[in-house]
Amino acid sequence: MLRRRQIGKAGWGWSLFAGVISLIYFFPVLWIILTAFKTRADTLATPPKLFFTPTLDNFVSVFSRTMVGGQEAIDTGFGLFFFNSIFIAGTSVLLALIIGTLAAYGFSRYPLRGNDTYLFIILTTRMLPPIVVIIPIFLMFRITGLSGTYFGIILLYTAFNLPFSIWMIKSFFDELNREVEDAARMDGSSERRVFFRISLPQVTAGLAATAVFALILTWNEFLFALLLTGTETRTVPVAMGRTIGGEIGVDYGLLGAIVSLFLIPVFVVTFALQNQLLRGVTFGTIRK
Amino acid sequence: MTALEVEGIVKRFGDVTALDGLSFEAGAGEFFCLLGPSAAGKTTALRAIAGLERLDAGRVRFGGRDVTDDPVQGRGFAMIFQTFALYPHLTAFENLAYPLREEKRPADEVARRVDEIAEMLRISHALGRKPNTLSGGEQQRVAIGRALIRRPGLLLLDEPLTNLDAKLRHDTRAEFKRLHRELGMTMVYATPDQLEALTMAERLAVLRDGRIVQTGTPEELYATPGDSFVATMVGAPPMNLIPGEISRNGSGPVLSLPFAELDAGRWRGAATATEPVLFGIRPHDIAPVNGERRGPGFSATVHLTEPLGDVTVIDLQASDSLVKMVLPEHEALAYRVGDKVDVEISMEDTHLFFRETGVLIPSVERPDQ
Incomplete structure (x- = not known):
């Protein structure tokens, strides 16, 4: 059981110190959120304005705005792009988690001859920077027709997340007391039930931690998405990149609004899993 | 009458021979002890009998039936582990109920039998709690209860007192004797502690390097140790x-x-x-x-x-x-x-x-x- 230290016990000095450090870390995020509520004039003001009249115009323009020279506000497609980001990241993380959990349990409990070699080979797929493999992958996707499809990009992200997921989840399985599983066998459980009823419930914290890390990686991914998604499957980072520039230059207010919205899903997921996450990160550091 | 018959079992882990032709017999309803220093093969012997380890040679028979090739689940034995091995994500109640649930017993029977065993072991107050909020003694008794609830024919105990403090160890020794007397089941108890072996066992075997050195009643082993190893293992302070x-x-x-x-x-x-x-x-x-x-x-x-x-x-x-x-x-x-x-x-x-x-x-x- 985690027991929180009594609030105020650290004293004013340390609390202030911690507050200042937190502010330094949080400041860029705060800046983006503030910018999202500024008018175009306010975003460019020097010195920067901390107090201003907030506006929601930027958030409206994320989804529909009047293009230069146009008359009517038109749909920017960002509704679809947000859906794409959520759908693609969510599905591929879920798939990586399911496959990764099964693989990790296998590697942990039923080691093959040369187990470590297999694990190393899996890890090597993450050693090359994405930019190195992007051309062959691009060509493969073109030839197989996977380019621009949900299936293609989900497949790629799942493969992209798997090595990390397998390694991380395996470490959680390795930490478990194996006698507990033997106890379940003695109590009459089949191997399948040992996995689902005994082993799996014990690593939920680890799964949550893995899911959050994988989700953030996938959510932010730009390079593969830029080259391998089409107009219908475009994700937010790519769409955001395309907003920069054009006839009116950089619209910081609009970008601020997109980023603010883009932060929300990751924030919600991380917040929802925070207790699990804390347990996941500190797992095995305390003797049971 | 012989209940458990272990005949020349061999278990190797790579180059290490953990069990080197171990043989012994335990009578029906007998409290049998395996006494030996750490790494003598006690735990491996119990796991081999349970079916958790595949044997390289030898047979295990129980009640006249050869169970060597039976799966763990089919042997109907129970085991108490050194670490207790409670299911950490389940409450004490669910821990006790687990073996019955695996047998697909009806809910009312599960509830009744869990209550019975909890009462016998005096843990009724703790049934709603998770293992990590229980004291060492309560955890131990949940582990005992989980092993006993299916009324196994054979109970294997792997250094069950090692993780308890001295006072609890003393109380639990008495508890094991009482349970053995009341339930009359065959028990095989592994321990490195000669005091536990001498006070609880009806017969014991001294293990060394995966082999049995001598078997007998505590009195026999104390009075006529077969060799200097047994002489130093049995009795405190040692001979x-x-x-x-x-x-x-x-x-x-x-x-x-x-x-x-x-x-x-x-x-x-x-x-x-x-x-x-x-x-x-x-x-x-x-x-x-x-x-x-x-x-x-x-x-x-x-x-x-x-x-x-x-x-x-x-x-x-x-x-x-x-x-x-x-x-x-x-x-x-x-x-x-x-x-x-x-x-x-x-x-x-x-x-x-x-x-x-x-x-x-x-x-x-x-x-x-």
Whole structure:
């Protein structure tokens, strides 16, 4: 059981110190959120304005705005792009988690001859920077027709997340007391039930931690998405990149609004899993 | 009647042979102990009987049926693990209910039997809690309850007291004896602690390097250890083993120790030539003499005293050897480190072992017979 230290016990000095450090870390995020509520004039003001009249115009323009020279506000497609980001990241993380959990349990409990070699080979797929493999992958996707499809990009992200997921989840399985599983066998459980009823419930914290890390990686991914998604499957980072520039230059207010919205899903997921996450990160550091 | 029959089981882990042809039998309803130092193969032996380890050779039979190739789940044995191995994500109630749920028992029967066993083990108050909020003793009793709830034919216990504090260990020893008496099931209990083995077991086997050295009742093993290893494993403080030599002179065999010459008439048959031996004497068979020494004995100085409460262990130094002696606490008060003391030994319960092999040298007769 985690027991929180009594609030105020650290004293004013340390609390202030911690507050200042937190502010330094949080400041860029705060800046983006503030910018999202500024008018175009306010975003460019020097010195920067901390107090201003907030506006929601930027958030409206994320989804529909009047293009230069146009008359009517038109749909920017960002509704679809947000859906794409959520759908693609969510599905591929879920798939990586399911496959990764099964693989990790296998590697942990039923080691093959040369187990470590297999694990190393899996890890090597993450050693090359994405930019190195992007051309062959691009060509493969073109030839197989996977380019621009949900299936293609989900497949790629799942493969992209798997090595990390397998390694991380395996470490959680390795930490478990194996006698507990033997106890379940003695109590009459089949191997399948040992996995689902005994082993799996014990690593939920680890799964949550893995899911959050994988989700953030996938959510932010730009390079593969830029080259391998089409107009219908475009994700937010790519769409955001395309907003920069054009006839009116950089619209910081609009970008601020997109980023603010883009932060929300990751924030919600991380917040929802925070207790699990804390347990996941500190797992095995305390003797049971 | 024999319930469990273990016949020549062998288990290797890579180059390490954990069990090297282990054989023993436990009678129906018997409390059988496997006593041995760590890494002697006790845990592996239990796991092999349970079916958790695949054997490289040998058979395991239970109730006349060969179960060697049966899966773990089909043997109907239960095991209490050293770490308790409770299901950490389940409440105490669900931990106890688990074996019954795996048997697909109806909910009302599960509830009834969990309540019964919780009452018997006095953990009814803790049923709603998760294992990590239970005390060590409560965890232990949940582990016992989970093992007993299916009324197994054979209960295997792997050092179940190791993770408990001294007071609880004492209480739980009594608890195991009570459970064994009330339930009458066959129990195989592995422990490195000779006190647990001697107090609980009806019969015990001493293990060393994956083999059984000697099997017998606690009394037999205490009185006639088959070799010097058993002699030191059974009994506390352990038997003194003093290197010496046995030889013949005109009147009969003589035992030469570094600090004394003793009459070795009891080993008259064995002592045909000069032989390096180990002389085994229990600390209880040494006592200080007041005034003139009449029987066999020696002079020594007090090297160290260890008060244990009711008794005190005194380490005596005689020439280069250290010899332990046990005295009641009030008698031991008279001795300080460095004191000279004359001690007498009672020869009836002493033993001789070949120094090379550790094997017991049989005595011809016991003077009291």
